[in-house]
Amino acid sequence: MICRYLLVDGARYPNALARLYNRHEALEVEPLYFDTPWHAAADLGPLLVSADADSALLRDIESDAELHASATVICSQAPGAAVVSHLRGFNRVADVTGGETLLRYADPLVAWFWLSSYSAEALGAVMGPISEWHIAEPSAVSVQQESPRWRVFSHAAKPADPQLRISILGRAQLSALEQAGQLQLKGRLYRWLQQHRPAVLSSMPEGALDDWLNARLADASACGLTTERSFAVWCDVSLCEGNDFAAAPQGSYQRWLAEQQVPPAQTPDQQIQHYYRSVV
Structure with missing residues (x-):
């Protein structure tokens, strides 16, 4: 018998435990950080939710924008304990650089890029007892999808084999996670700019915002900026x-640098933020 589960990212679904337990339906919630070093943050970690086949929660994810941005659906014929054990193995993973990271596999955006980075054969080893993993496809930062397009990662599920399991992130996986992080950063920047410069954003041609953000982040990085605050300031200015404010010889930024009575800040981040405070 195939069981369907909802895998919820507690960090993206605020007050997840309370909201799930307060629903008027029978749900079993397994926080996957329980009995791990991250037990104290269990409500912010991955939560595996099992429900009846006719669960309203499983129906809601099709139309609830918050749910499809914070949860995925997984299917398995294996006992629930096997699925829980398998997923917990991804809480903390090593990578080819020798580092370790908390893998946010319950975040739909992260999971989509992470699973997309594997070959078909490797994907089977990663999914183990999970036969299908349904994830809403990421969209451009300015696009709000009412009806998301779902991608189903699937394979012929077999009992987890520790000899085949791929638990070390390779170069392809690190690159995929970097892409996910970049898209998340653009989303946060877009929401910040929406609050501060809605009129200017609305004047951009439809579909141009994503490319514009990509170009601004590339420019900011090329100038040595490293912090999210600096990226936001760069985009706002x-x-x-x-777009060429920093390079224009007669522009206000270059004039400001030349007019400083004390040596300029030591880092590009400090320079752009000091300038921003002087003109805002």
Whole structure:
């Protein structure tokens, strides 16, 4: 018998445990950080939710924008304990650089890029007892999908074999996780700019925002910026003064640098943020 589960990212679904337990249906919730070093943050970690086949929660994910941005659906014929054990093995993973990371596999965006990075054969080893993993496809940062397109990662599920399981992230997986992080960063920047510069954003041609953000982040990185705050400032100044504000010889930024009475800040991040405070 195939069982369907909802895998919820507690960090993306605020007050997840309370909201799930307060639903008027029979749900079993297994926080996957329980009995691990991250037990204290169990409500912010991955939560595996099992429900009846006619569960309203499993229906809601098809139409609830918050759910399809914070949860995925997995299917398995294996006992629930086997699925739980398998997923917990991904809580902390090593990578080819020798580092370790908490893999946010319950975040749909992270899971989509992570699973997409494997070959068909390797994907089977990663999924183990999970036969299908349904994930809403990521969209451009300015697009709100009412009806998401779902991608189903699937394979002929077999009992987990520790000799085949791929638990070390390779170069392809690290690259995929970097892409996920970049898209998440763009989403946060877009929401911040929406609050501060809605009129300017709305004047952009439809479909141009994603490319514009990519170009601004590339410019900011090339100038040595490293922090999210600096990226936000760079984008905001670009909207107000033009995309080439930092390079324009007669622009206000270069004039500001030349007019400083004390040596300029030691880092590009400090320079752009000091300038921003002087003009905002």
